[in-house]
Amino acid sequence: MQFSDRLGHSTRQNAIAALTSTLRSAGASVLNISDSNPTRHGLAPGGVLEALSSQACLDYLPDPRGLESARLVLAERFGGEADSYFLAASTSESYAWIFKLLCNPGDSVLVPRPGYPLFDSLAGLEAVRTVQYRLEYRHPGGWAIDLDELEKEAIASNAKAIVVINPNNPTGSYASISERDAIVTFCAERGIALIADEVFFPYALEASQDRPRFGGETACLTFALDGLSKLLCLPQMKLGWIRISGPPADACEAASRLELIADTYLSAGAPAMNALPALLERTEPFVSQLRERLAVNLASARAAFEGSDSPFRILRCDGGWTALLEYPRFATEEETVLGLLRDEHIAVQPGYFFDLERDGYLALSLILEPSVFAKAMSRLRRYLEAPLRLSDAHFA
Ligand SMILES: Cc1ncc(COP(=O)(O)O)c(C=O)c1O
Numbered sequence: 001m002q003f004s005d006r007l008g009h010s011t012r013q014n015a016i017a018a019l020t021s022t023l024r025s026a027g028a029s030v031l032n033i034s035d036s037n038p039t040r041h042g043l044a045p046g047g048v049l050e051a052l053s054s055q056a057c058l059d060y061l062p063d064p065r066g067l068e069s070a071r072l073v074l075a076e077r078f079g080g081e082a083d084s085y086f087l088a089a090s091t092s093e094s095y096a097w098i099f100k101l102l103c104n105p106g107d108s109v110l111v112p113r114p115g116y117p118l119f120d121s122l123a124g125l126e127a128v129r130t131v132q133y134r135l136e137y138r139h140p141g142g143w144a145i146d147l148d149e150l151e152k153e154a155i156a157s158n159a160k161a162i163v164v165i166n167p168n169n170p171t172g173s174y175a176s177i178s179e180r181d182a183i184v185t186f187c188a189e190r191g192i193a194l195i196a197d198e199v200f201f202p203y204a205l206e207a208s209q210d211r212p213r214f215g216g217e218t219a220c221l222t223f224a225l226d227g228l229s230k231l232l233c234l235p236q237m238k239l240g241w242i243r244i245s246g247p248p249a250d251a252c253e254a255a256s257r258l259e260l261i262a263d264t265y266l267s268a269g270a271p272a273m274n275a276l277p278a279l280l281e282r283t284e285p286f287v288s289q290l291r292e293r294l295a296v297n298l299a300s301a302r303a304a305f306e307g308s309d310s311p312f313r314i315l316r317c318d319g320g321w322t323a324l325l326e327y328p329r330f331a332t333e334e335e336t337v338l339g340l341l342r343d344e345h346i347a348v349q350p351g352y353f354f355d356l357e358r359d360g361y362l363a364l365s366l367i368l369e370p371s372v373f374a375k376a377m378s379r380l381r382r383y384l385e386a387p388l389r390l391s392d393a394h395f396a
Contacts, residue, residue: 008124015334016350019341030341033376034349034363036321038233041367043290045232045282051275060270064263066241067273073280074241078226079216084244084251086258087268091199091227091240092122097261098161098223098242099126101254102193108157109195110150114354116169131157132355135171142316143173147182154192161193162186166214167200167207170354170363172320174204174211187220188247193254194222199230200320202287205298207318221246221254228272230321232279232286233367239272290367297366297373298323304377311388312381322363324351325380329360330387337362344383346376 013021023030038044065071066087075082088094103109105127111119113132123130133150135143154162164183167174175183187194196214204211215224227240244255298314301323305312313326331339333350340346351361368376 006125006127008120016337016341016347019338020347023341023345028345030345030347031372031376032347032365033368033373033380034322034347034365036365036367037235038367039236041369043233043293043367045234045279045286047278047282048234048237048275051278052271054274056274057271062266064259064266066262066268067270067276070273070276071241073277074243077280077283078243080243080245084255086242086244086255086262087273088240088242088262089238089267089269090229090235091197091225092118093265093267094223094225094227094240094242095119095122095195095197096126097258097265098193098195099123099128100261101258102160103128108159110154110157110159110162112145112163112165112168112171114168114171114351114356115165117353117355119163129157131159133162134357135168135173137171137315139313140316142318143168143171145175145179145183147179150183151186154186154190159192161195163195163197164214165197165200166211167203167319169200169320170322170324171315172200172205172317172322172324174207174318175214177212180212180214184214184217184219192220194220195225196222197225199226201226202231202283203291203294203321204319205291205295205317215243216245218245218247221250223254228276228279231283233290234279237272237275237279239268239276293370294321294366296370297364297368300370300374301325301364301366301377304374304381312384317366321365321367323366324356325362325364326360327362327384328388333359333361336384340380340383344379346379346383348380 020030068082071082071085074085108129108131110133111130112135120130131153133153134146136146137143164175198213198215214222222245224243228237229235244251298317301314305314311328315324317323333352337348337350349363
């Protein structure tokens with residue numbers, strides 16, 4: 001059979017996924033400390049089933065932008081007009097629609113490195129090429145976007161869009177005000193669209209100042225993405241949204257073209273759209289409770305790994321659901337992760353999953369239940385310290 005090149009890579013499992021499946025099918029209980037599926041960690045707002053019980057969930061009112069009642073509530077909460085919002089099944093689907101809107105096969109979009117690996121697949125499935133721009137880490141100041149490189153790469157690749165994840169996954173870094181201004185100005189001057197993924201926006205942790213959203217930006221054509229998956233820990237509800245803004249003529253043209261794409265799929269389900277107004281009312285208490293859990297887990301990772309002569313480091317984590325642990329490179333990330341799985345039944349994502357520039361990082365999910373997370377941190381430290389103890393003994 002002949003298949004398209006869109007998947008771009010082998011469909012075989014990598015060694016880490018293969019060992020995890022083998023252990024699980026042998027009955028081992030594997031603790032995934034990079035797990036970002038909130039439904040496995042007791043995270044859900046109250047009242048979800050009640051919100052789904054309305055008779056209106058049984059009606060089918062096809063509207064390419066999604067139910068107006070849901071869009072009105074989004075506009076009230078996040079700003080703009082109801083007509084500037086499009087509802088889709090997820091943020092991932094929102095990306096796919098925007099890539100279809102902006103790119104011909106072979107065109108490029110800029111994405112951050114380190115970054116979430118999903119974007120390569122999302123772009124690949126639309127026959128779009130991702131070109132990376134760098135984020136650089138300086139301890140303890142945090143991550144900064146290499147703006148020179150971003151501009152150089154955008155021009156060289158004739159990029160149709162720049163993707164900014166605000167805050168980025170897994171670095172947790174928000175765009176600073178000056179980075180934001182520089183990117184918006186550059187996009188406006190060059191006629192490049194901005195795709196701002198703000199799904200983790202409310203989860204600020206160590207950010208030192210309030211950061212503005214990109215959503216609603218009027219200087220350049222902007223697509224701001226958000227959804228229930230992170231905002232209310234409801235990925236199973238399959239509801240995301242795009243807010244379009246920008247110079248009025250561009251925003252209007254983009255919206256009427258996006259309408260044709262959305263009309264082809266009509267993806268957002270009536271139950272989730274009808275439930276949205278009641279669900280969004282739960283946002284503030286829910287987000288603040290989850291932020292508390294994230295902060296407790298971040299503090300517990302710091303307590304487990306930091307100290308005046310510690311060889312470990314938890315990178316600055318301005319926001320989001322992930323903390324990055326840097327550890328001494330006695331073995332490659334792959335060897336370390338496979339060893340942790342085999343010996344401790346702990347699954348963890350290595351830094352290379354996210355294209356970190358160097359070896360020696362592990363991604364820790366801060367959404368785990370705090371007592372589970374704290375115990376996992378001490379097991380992890382014990383495991384990672386073992387080669388250090390051996391080498392101390394050797395040199396003693
Ligand atoms: C930055 C970012 N955007 C989008 C998504 C996907 O969100 P959704 O479940 O709405 O497709 C993820 C998933 O973890 C993510 O990390």
